[in-house]
Amino acid sequence: MRTFKLTLAYDGSNYSGWQIQPGRITLQETLERALANITGEAIRVTASGRTDAGVHALGQVASFRSETHLSPEVLEKALNAELPHDMAVLSAVEARAGFHATGDAVKKRYRYVVHDGPIRDVFERRYQWHYRSRLDEAAMHRAAQGLRGTHDFSSFETHGSKRDSSIRTIFDIAVARGRGEKIDCLTIEIEADGFLYNMVRTIVGTLVEVGRGTQSHEWPSQVLAACDRQAAGQTAPPQGLFLMRVEY
Amino acid sequence: MRTFKLTLAYDGSNYSGWQIQPGRITLQETLERALANITGEAIRVTASGRTDAGVHALGQVASFRSETHLSPEVLEKALNAELPHDMAVLSAVEARAGFHATGDAVKKRYRYVVHDGPIRDVFERRYQWHYRSRLDEAAMHRAAQGLRGTHDFSSFETHGSKRDSSIRTIFDIAVARGRGEKIDCLTIEIEADGFLYNMVRTIVGTLVEVGRGTQSHEWPSQVLAACDRQAAGQTAPPQGLFLMRVEY
Numbered sequence: 094m095r096t097f098k099l100t101l102a103y104d105g106s107n108y109s110g111w112q113i114q115p116g117r118i119t120l121q122e123t124l125e126r127a128l129a130n131i132t133g134e135a136i137r138v139t140a141s142g143r144t145d146a147g148v149h150a151l152g153q154v155a156s157f158r159s160e161t162h163l164s165p166e167v168l169e170k171a172l173n174a175e176l177p178h179d180m181a182v183l184s185a186v187e188a189r190a191g192f193h194a195t196g197d198a199v200k201k202r203y204r205y206v207v208h209d210g211p212i213r214d215v216f217e218r219r220y221q222w223h224y225r226s227r228l229d230e231a232a233m234h235r236a237a238q239g240l241r242g243t244h245d246f247s248s249f250e251t252h253g254s255k256r257d258s259s260i261r262t263i264f265d266i267a268v269a270r271g272r273g274e275k276i277d278c279l280t281i282e283i284e285a286d287g288f289l290y291n292m293v294r295t296i297v298g299t300l301v302e303v304g305r306g307t308q309s310h311e312w313p314s315q316v317l318a319a320c321d322r323q324a325a326g327q328t329a330p331p332q333g334l335f336l337m338r339v340e341y
Numbered sequence: 342m343r344t345f346k347l348t349l350a351y352d353g354s355n356y357s358g359w360q361i362q363p364g365r366i367t368l369q370e371t372l373e374r375a376l377a378n379i380t381g382e383a384i385r386v387t388a389s390g391r392t393d394a395g396v397h398a399l400g401q402v403a404s405f406r407s408e409t410h411l412s413p414e415v416l417e418k419a420l421n422a423e424l425p426h427d428m429a430v431l432s433a434v435e436a437r438a439g440f441h442a443t444g445d446a447v448k449k450r451y452r453y454v455v456h457d458g459p460i461r462d463v464f465e466r467r468y469q470w471h472y473r474s475r476l477d478e479a480a481m482h483r484a485a486q487g488l489r490g491t492h493d494f495s496s497f498e499t500h501g502s503k504r505d506s507s508i509r510t511i512f513d514i515a516v517a518r519g520r521g522e523k524i525d526c527l528t529i530e531i532e533a534d535g536f537l538y539n540m541v542r543t544i545v546g547t548l549v550e551v552g553r554g555t556q557s558h559e560w561p562s563q564v565l566a567a568c569d570r571q572a573a574g575q576t577a578p579p580q581g582l583f584l585m586r587v588e589y
Contacts, residue, residue, distance in 0.1 A: 104463045149464070173460060181463050212421060215352045215429050216397070216468060 094158045097165065098188040099124075099138075099172075101153040104179040106219045106332065111143040111153075120144070120180065124155065127175040131168070132161045141198045141339040142288070147331035149220065151204075152183070152338040156194035192341075200264065200340040202284040203293045206333045207301065210277030221278065222297075222333035228304030230279050234268035236303040237281070239314030240296065241266055247320045249296050250289035251328065262286045268300065279304075282337070291328050299326035342406045345413065346436040347372075347386075347420075349401040352427040354467045354580065359391040359401075368392070368428065372403065375423040379416070380409045389446045389587040390536070395579035397468065399452075400431070400586040404442035440589075448512065448588035450532040451541045454581045455549065458525030469526065470545075470581040476552030478527050482516040484551040485529070487562030488544065489514055495568045497544050498537035499576065510534045516548065527552075530585070539576050547574035 101124075109117035113125075121138055128136040138157045144150060161168065169185035176182070206221040208214055209228045214221070240263055247259040263285045271278035281297050299316055302308040308326075316324045349372075357365035361373075369386055376384040386405045392398060409416065417433035424430070454469040456462055457476045462469070488511055495507040511533045519526035529545050547564055550556040556574075564572045 102463050104466075178461060178466050179463050181461050183460060212431060213426060213429050215350050215427050218352075218426050220464060 094160060094190075096156060096158050096188045096190055096192050097168065098186050098192060098194065099155045099157075099169075100183040100185075101150060101155060102181045102183055103150050103153065104219070105144060105147050105149045107179060108146065110146040110148070111140055123177065123180060124172075127172055128157065128159070130175055131163070131171045132159055134159055134161070139194050141194045141201065142336075144334075144336055145291075145331050148334045148336070149332075150336040153336050154194045154198070154339040154341075156188060156192055194339075197341050198287070198339050200284060200286055201288060202265075202282060202337040202339075203288070204335045204337050205281040205283075205293055205297045205329065206271075206335070207279045207281070207297070207329075208277055209279060209304075214277070217278075219332055220335075222330050224301065226305060228279060228301060229306065230268050230270045230304065232306075232310050233279070233281070233300045233304040236310040236313045237266045237268055237296075237300055239311070240317060244317055245320050246289055246292055246317070248316050248322055248325050249292045249299070250322060251291035251295070252322065259289055261289065261292070266296075268304075293334060294329040294331070295322075295325050295327075297329040297333070301329070302326045342408060342438075344404060344406050344436045344438055344440050345416065346434050346440060346442065347403045347405075348431045348433075349398060349403060350429045350431055351398050351401065352467070353392060353395050353397045355427060356394065358394040358396070359388055371425065371428060372420075375420055376405065376407070378423055379411070379419045380407055382407055382409070387442050389442045389449065390584075392582075392584055393539075393579050396582045396584070397580075398584040401584050402442045402446070402587040402589075404436060404440055442587075445589050446535070446587050448532060448534055449536060450513075450530060450585040450587075451536070452583045452585050453529040453531075453541055453545045453577065454519075454583070455527045455529070455545070455577075456525055457527060457552075462525070465526075467580055468583075470578050472549065474553060476527060476549060477554065478516050478518045478552065480554075480558050481527070481529070481548045481552040484558040484561045485514045485516055485544075485548055487559070488565060492565055493568050494537055494540055494565070496564050496570055496573045497540045497547070498570060499539035499543070500570065507537055509537065509540070514544075541582060542577040542579070543570075543573050543575075545577040545581070549577070550574045 108120050111120045113122045138155045141154045165185040169182050172182045208221045209224045243262040265284040359368045361370045384405050386403045389402045413433040417430050420430045456469045457472045491510040513532040
């Protein structure tokens, strides 16, 4: 048995998220079917984490084991020929035996895109949250810095997931207005050793309250300290969220 | 009767082009239906020109006459509430009586986007031609300069349209590699006093032959001089084409 590591990009718009669910089209199932068509094996794929319905990826990582004799380069080309056009394999490499995309991940980076102009962007509507009124990105960035470091992030976790611990470490968090033509866009990037369920989207929903001026820049730190989901802002919608990179 | 001028953006992916056709969903019909819902009038809308199925716009202009008492600002908001999310009114203004979006246009600018990297961009697949192999943008730009000026562009016209003349003036034509993160993208921008049917897409298909090295940079000028559609390259696919701006 050989172990492979895939780096994937996908437009999550037309999928019910990563994880296989009966009666729904999921990214995992689509990838497993493509692998079955290529190798003739029933292959189970594991991702660095599950992305929800409508969430996108520029650098999701998935691992699987196979008896195939195909080279990683051939496997990559065959997968890109087999997969629908809203999924792409950016790289395929052979990994050490025992490599596991979930368990071995040490760092992940997400990006969230908010469009804060009055008129919708018809081309980016699947890839951003259209917030409509202008946000103060400097206040949001300042507020976000209070979330850096190692904390109990249970205020930013949607219940229902069963995790041992809600302690995570945010290494980097930054809010910036988009470059060039995209002056009506904010990006919120967060890098951490792991994320609780809906953590990025709840942090974004909380920072937006600061950006629109209804809360002060100290408020997100108070939300964090409360360890209570009720203290935080709304959960931002899925289509603005991109899994950018996973490090091992 | 008042005359209005709308500036529109649309994602043409899900439409059979601008012009009303029985049994198909078109941009014109969608806009006219929205106007009927708002004003109660049967309004006929005229665009600066028809865009084909799959072609997009960042600055299409349309005009219509109406007895409505609504202000342009209110009309704009009502239209954006009424239209599907792949169409947006960027501005609505009242125009002088007799203003006609087709007849009064003096200059139009189109952009065409080519992705010349090996792996498809899952987010931009509806908005670019995925050409796969790397193109020489400097050779394409140099070749394009031979098309500047006033010429008979019948080599770049798909037959079937009945026009009085195939003489047009290209004021500006430029090929450039994309900015920032988009290094795998070329944009071809063309500004002219008018365009023949499929003219931009045929120019792009011709310049790509230069970019891939199968034709010299003098070839597009020779194609132009031939006044023969058979001399030109293929017609590039619609999804890379954007109507950027119309001047009056």
